[in-house]
Amino acid sequence: MRFADLFQFAAGGLRGHRLRTSLSVLGVGIGVASVILLTGLGEGAREYVTGEFASLGSNLLILIPGKTETRGLAPLISVAPHDLTLRDVDALRERVPGISRIAPVAFGTATVKVGERGRQVLVVGTTREMLEIRHLQMATGRFLPRDVRDAPLCVIGARVQRELFPGVNPLGQIVRVGEWRFRVIGVIAPRGVSVGMDLDEVVEIPVETALRLFNRSSLFRVLVEVRSHTALPEVERAVIDVLRERHAGQEDVTVLTQNAVLSTFNQILGVLTAALAGIAAISLGVAGLGIMNVMLVSVSERTHEIGLLRAVGATARQVVGVFLVEAVLLSTLGGCVGVLTGLGVGQVLERIYPDFPVHAPAWAILAAIVVSGSVGLLFGMLPARQAARLDPVQALVGRQT
Amino acid sequence: MIELAGIHRTFEVGGQPVRALRDVTLRIAGGEYVSIMGASGSGKSTLLNLLGCLDRPSAGSYRFGGEETAAMGELELSNLRRHRIGFVFQFFHLVPRLTAAGNVELPMVFAGVPPAERRERAAQALARVGLTPRAEHRPSQLSGGEQQRVAIARAVVMRPSLLLADEPTGNLDSASGREIVDLIEGMNAEGLTLVVVTHDPLLGVRARRQVRLADGVVVADETAGARGTASGAERGSA
Structure with missing residues (x-):
C-alpha cells in the first residue's frame, strides 16, 4: 500500500x-x-x-552588610556586628585599584511635601557616582554635585515632579522631606521600574544627609563598578580583604556579583x-x-x-x-x-x-x-x-x- | 480449485461448544456454479467464511488452488483474499464516504496499485456492471440494486478466481435481485467460480450444483445435469 x-x-x-x-x-x-x-x-x-540586570552593567559588585552562608542571593539573616560605613567606602576607593566607581546607598521612605501636597516616596541617599553607575539620564537640571555628601539638595523622579510641581518648574523650589528642607536641583528622566525600584518615584539626596535623616549608622548597599570584567574576581577578593581588615578580622559583608545574581535568577526562572x-x-x-x-x-x-x-x-x-x-x-x-x-x-x-x-x-x-x-x-x-x-x-x- | 476435507468448525458460545460444521468434505472445481443452501443456523455462513479465508477451521484440511491454507499466516491469507477471492454481501458493505468508483478502487488501494491504473480498472469494472454514469455517486445516492452492483464491481476488480456471494439478493426487491443474479451468473459463464449462499430456494435451484447443509453437516450434494452444459459440474462431482 x-x-x-x-x-x-x-x-x-x-x-x-x-x-x-x-x-x-x-x-x-x-x-x-x-x-x-x-x-x-x-x-x-x-x-x-x-x-x-544587564542594564546595571556587567562589571558591578554589590556589597551588603552582614554575612550568611547563602550564596548568590541577599542574605536571609543579617548578622552585622560592624556597620558598612562611608569610611569603608573611602578606604576601598583608595586601596583597591581595580575600582573605577563606587556609590554608597542609604535607603528610607519618607513623606515629601510641597506646601500641602505630600507624597510617600523612597528616599535614596547616594553620591554623584550613582548617576554614572546606573546610567541615569536627567530630564532637567543636574544630579547631585561631585564630592558632595552632606547638603540640603535633592534630585527628584519624574512622577514626583508631576505630582508635586504640576505645571511649575521645580528647579530651585524647596521640598520638605520629613522635617528637613531640600532644594530641588534636577529631575531624573522617566525610566520606570528598574531592578525592583521605581526610579520615577524617588527622591535622591546626599548620602550623609540621608544617614542622619533616617538616623542610621550603616549603609544599605555599596555599588562597586570594576574597571574590567576580567578583574572582577580579583577586585572581589581585594574588597573582602580590605573590609575584613577594617572590621576586626571579621568577614561580615556579603559581596554579590551580577553573575551570581543572574545565574540564580536564571535557575529559578x-x-x-x-x-x-x-x-x-x-x-x-x-x-x-x-x-x-x-x-x-x-x-x-x-x-x-x-x-x-x-x-x-x-x-x-x-x-x-x-x-x-x-x-x-x-x-x-x-x-x-x-x-x-x-x-x-x-x-x-x-x-x-x-x-x-x-x-x-x-x-x-x-x-x-x-x-x-x-x-x-x-x-x-x-x-x-x-x-x-x-x-x-x-x-x-x-x-x- | 477448492478442496475441503473433514472440516470441523466449533465455536464457544457462553462456555458451551457449538459445532457449526461437522466433517464437511467438499470439492469445487474452477468455473463451477454452486449454491449452498440450508436453514438459518445450518452452518452455511460459517462455510462461506471458511471458503473466503476470513475464518479458519477448527480441524480438517482446506486446500485453495492446491495450497493448504492452514499452513498460511495472516499475511498470506490476506493476500489470498486480495487477489483470488471476491466477496458480495447481503448488506453491500460499501464505505459511505467514498464514491462508487472509490469503493471499487478500495481493494486496489490496499494492494498498492498505482492511482492511474486504479482509476482505469475501476472504470472498467463499473462499466461491466452498467454503472458508468453513477461512478461519482455516493452509496446513499444509489438504489439497493445499484449499491449491490458497485459491490460486485469491487469484488471482481482484482480479477479473482472465486466469487463468494452471501445472500446477494436478500436485501433487494425481486427485479433488482434478478439483475444481480444475471450479472453474477454472466461472470460465472465467463469462467469465474461462483459460490452463492442462500436460504432462498428460487435462487438456490438456479445453480448447476446444489449443496444442502443441516446442522453443520452436508446432507445433499446434487448436480442438476439437465441444466447447463458446462463441464465444470461434472468435474466437480467427479
Missing part, C-alpha cells in the same frame, strides 16, 4: 466526522497553545529579569518555565485521552468497514496503519492549530504589555508539534490495535469481540 493512499484514506475517515474531528483537534490545540504560551511567559520573565511547561503538558495529555476516546468511538462505529477492509485483502497491519495515521493526523493538526493560537495570543499579550515580552522559544514550538504528533501515535495505538484485532467475520456482522 502506498503511503499517499493510506494518508488519503485516513484523511477521508476524519472528513466523515467534521464536528468530532474539529473538537479533538481543538482539544490538542488548546494543550499545545498552553504549552507555548506558558513556556513563552516563563521565557519572557527570564529575559525580562536578565535584561534588567528556568525551573518556573519547566513547571509551567509541565502544567501545560498535562492538558496535552488530557487531549491525548480525548483523541484515544474519539478513535475508540470511530473503531466501534466503523466495525463493518474494518471487516470489509479485511475481506478485500487489507492486512491487520494495514488496518493499524489506517487508524494510527488518522490519530496522528488529528493530533498534528491540533498541534499546528495550537502553535498558531499560542503565537497569536502571545502577540496580543505583547501588544498589551510591551514591557513583558512573551517569547515562546523555538524549541518549544518545535517540541509542541513533535509532541502532539507523538501523542497521536501513543494514544492512537490502542484503538488501532483494537481495530486490527477484530475478527473479520464478527466485524462484518457488526459485532466487536
Whole structure:
C-alpha cells in the first residue's frame, strides 16, 4: 500500500466526522497553545529579569552588610556586628585599584511635601557616582554635585515632579522631606521600574544627609563598578580583604556579583518555565485521552468497514496503519492549530504589555508539534490495535469481540 | 480449485461448544456454479467464511488452488483474499464516504496499485456492471440494486478466481435481485467460480450444483445435469 493512499484514506475517515474531528483537534490545540504560551511567559520573565540586570552593567559588585552562608542571593539573616560605613567606602576607593566607581546607598521612605501636597516616596541617599553607575539620564537640571555628601539638595523622579510641581518648574523650589528642607536641583528622566525600584518615584539626596535623616549608622548597599570584567574576581577578593581588615578580622559583608545574581535568577526562572511547561503538558495529555476516546468511538462505529477492509485483502497491519495515521493526523493538526493560537495570543499579550515580552522559544514550538504528533501515535495505538484485532467475520456482522 | 476435507468448525458460545460444521468434505472445481443452501443456523455462513479465508477451521484440511491454507499466516491469507477471492454481501458493505468508483478502487488501494491504473480498472469494472454514469455517486445516492452492483464491481476488480456471494439478493426487491443474479451468473459463464449462499430456494435451484447443509453437516450434494452444459459440474462431482 502506498503511503499517499493510506494518508488519503485516513484523511477521508476524519472528513466523515467534521464536528468530532474539529473538537479533538481543538482539544490538542488548546494543550499545545498552553504549552507555548506558558513556556513563552516563563521565557519572557527570564529575559525580562536578565535584561534588567544587564542594564546595571556587567562589571558591578554589590556589597551588603552582614554575612550568611547563602550564596548568590541577599542574605536571609543579617548578622552585622560592624556597620558598612562611608569610611569603608573611602578606604576601598583608595586601596583597591581595580575600582573605577563606587556609590554608597542609604535607603528610607519618607513623606515629601510641597506646601500641602505630600507624597510617600523612597528616599535614596547616594553620591554623584550613582548617576554614572546606573546610567541615569536627567530630564532637567543636574544630579547631585561631585564630592558632595552632606547638603540640603535633592534630585527628584519624574512622577514626583508631576505630582508635586504640576505645571511649575521645580528647579530651585524647596521640598520638605520629613522635617528637613531640600532644594530641588534636577529631575531624573522617566525610566520606570528598574531592578525592583521605581526610579520615577524617588527622591535622591546626599548620602550623609540621608544617614542622619533616617538616623542610621550603616549603609544599605555599596555599588562597586570594576574597571574590567576580567578583574572582577580579583577586585572581589581585594574588597573582602580590605573590609575584613577594617572590621576586626571579621568577614561580615556579603559581596554579590551580577553573575551570581543572574545565574540564580536564571535557575529559578528556568525551573518556573519547566513547571509551567509541565502544567501545560498535562492538558496535552488530557487531549491525548480525548483523541484515544474519539478513535475508540470511530473503531466501534466503523466495525463493518474494518471487516470489509479485511475481506478485500487489507492486512491487520494495514488496518493499524489506517487508524494510527488518522490519530496522528488529528493530533498534528491540533498541534499546528495550537502553535498558531499560542503565537497569536502571545502577540496580543505583547501588544498589551510591551514591557513583558512573551517569547515562546523555538524549541518549544518545535517540541509542541513533535509532541502532539507523538501523542497521536501513543494514544492512537490502542484503538488501532483494537481495530486490527477484530475478527473479520464478527466485524462484518457488526459485532466487536 | 477448492478442496475441503473433514472440516470441523466449533465455536464457544457462553462456555458451551457449538459445532457449526461437522466433517464437511467438499470439492469445487474452477468455473463451477454452486449454491449452498440450508436453514438459518445450518452452518452455511460459517462455510462461506471458511471458503473466503476470513475464518479458519477448527480441524480438517482446506486446500485453495492446491495450497493448504492452514499452513498460511495472516499475511498470506490476506493476500489470498486480495487477489483470488471476491466477496458480495447481503448488506453491500460499501464505505459511505467514498464514491462508487472509490469503493471499487478500495481493494486496489490496499494492494498498492498505482492511482492511474486504479482509476482505469475501476472504470472498467463499473462499466461491466452498467454503472458508468453513477461512478461519482455516493452509496446513499444509489438504489439497493445499484449499491449491490458497485459491490460486485469491487469484488471482481482484482480479477479473482472465486466469487463468494452471501445472500446477494436478500436485501433487494425481486427485479433488482434478478439483475444481480444475471450479472453474477454472466461472470460465472465467463469462467469465474461462483459460490452463492442462500436460504432462498428460487435462487438456490438456479445453480448447476446444489449443496444442502443441516446442522453443520452436508446432507445433499446434487448436480442438476439437465441444466447447463458446462463441464465444470461434472468435474466437480467427479
